[in-house]
Amino acid sequence: MEITPEANEGRRRGLSRRAAILGGTGIAVVSAAGTATATDEVVTYRSPTYRVSPMPDTVTAPMSVRITWHTEAPPTLTAHLTFDDGPSPVWTPRILDTLHRNDATATFFMLHEFIKGHPDVVRQVHDAGHEIGVHGGDHTDMTTLEPAQLAGILSTTRHAITEITGVSPTRMRPPYGRLDAPVLWAAHQAGLDEVVLWSHRTGGSRQEAQAALDHASSGMIILSHDGRSSVNDAELDAIGWLLPQLRARGFSMTRLP
Numbered sequence: 001m002e003i004t005p006e007a008n009e010g011r012r013r014g015l016s017r018r019a020a021i022l023g024g025t026g027i028a029v030v031s032a033a034g035t036a037t038a039t040d041e042v043v044t045y046r047s048p049t050y051r052v053s054p055m056p057d058t059v060t061a062p063m064s065v066r067i068t069w070h071t072e073a074p075p076t077l078t079a080h081l082t083f084d085d086g087p088s089p090v091w092t093p094r095i096l097d098t099l100h101r102n103d104a105t106a107t108f109f110m111l112h113e114f115i116k117g118h119p120d121v122v123r124q125v126h127d128a129g130h131e132i133g134v135h136g137g138d139h140t141d142m143t144t145l146e147p148a149q150l151a152g153i154l155s156t157t158r159h160a161i162t163e164i165t166g167v168s169p170t171r172m173r174p175p176y177g178r179l180d181a182p183v184l185w186a187a188h189q190a191g192l193d194e195v196v197l198w199s200h201r202t203g204g205s206r207q208e209a210q211a212a213l214d215h216a217s218s219g220m221i222i223l224s225h226d227g228r229s230s231v232n233d234a235e236l237d238a239i240g241w242l243l244p245q246l247r248a249r250g251f252s253m254t255r256l257p
């Protein structure tokens with residue numbers, strides 16, 4: 001196939017954008033060269049659909065990943081609680097205590113970098129009857145990772161959780177809620193068949209928690225945090241305030257169904 005100069009330039013631009021996202025050396029190449037140079041030509045080209053259809057030829061059987069923002073309204077008023085970015089030896093036990101006091105269970109989406117350091121906290125979460133899902137290796141935006149690399153990270157994280165709890169996670173939540181088709185593909189490769197986002201959040205203040213309460217609906221999925229720099233006393237206070245409020249309105253609070 002013949003490549004016109006215009007198309008070729010478009011190819012270089014497409015590549016440089018991706019290189020910029022990845023923080024690779026492509027930025028230096030582009031800014032130093034400005035226009036087409038021999039250096040540009042040696043870089044392996046990837047089609048613009050690369051992030052859309054990883055390895056399409058290898059799919060020969062039904063393949064799907066479910067994405068959930070809000071569950072189908074359960075017959076009794078139910079709010080699903082989720083906590084991201086743990087486990088943390090500081091915050092997770094405090095959250096567990098809050099959940100226990102409110103007769104609530106939750107789903108925790110954990111990061112491998114903290115699972116490795118705090119397997120005892122992972123076990124504590126599991127033993128208290130909560131669900132554990134995968135949030136990734138560290139908190140990198142998954143859409144910037146190579147699909148095969150991401151599949152490896154998700155698989156490693158999943159197995160680390162399985163080794164500690166004896167239960168294999170089937171759900172994952174990508175950091176920042178950012179995902180694209182290759183992220184979904186990687187999740188599937190790693191044995192995760194559901195991506196869980198959220199419909200409500202506690203946020204870091206009672207005002208935000210009040211907004212979640214004002215718009216509460218059965219099947220709602222509430223996002224909160226129990227680790228990294230994402231949680232603080234204000235968020236813990238917001239959660240501690242919101243749960244009894246939900247209970248007073250007739251909601252039970254549970255992990256994902």
Ligand SMILES: [Zn+2]
Pocket residue numbers: 084085135139174175176230
């Ligand atoms: Zn997160």
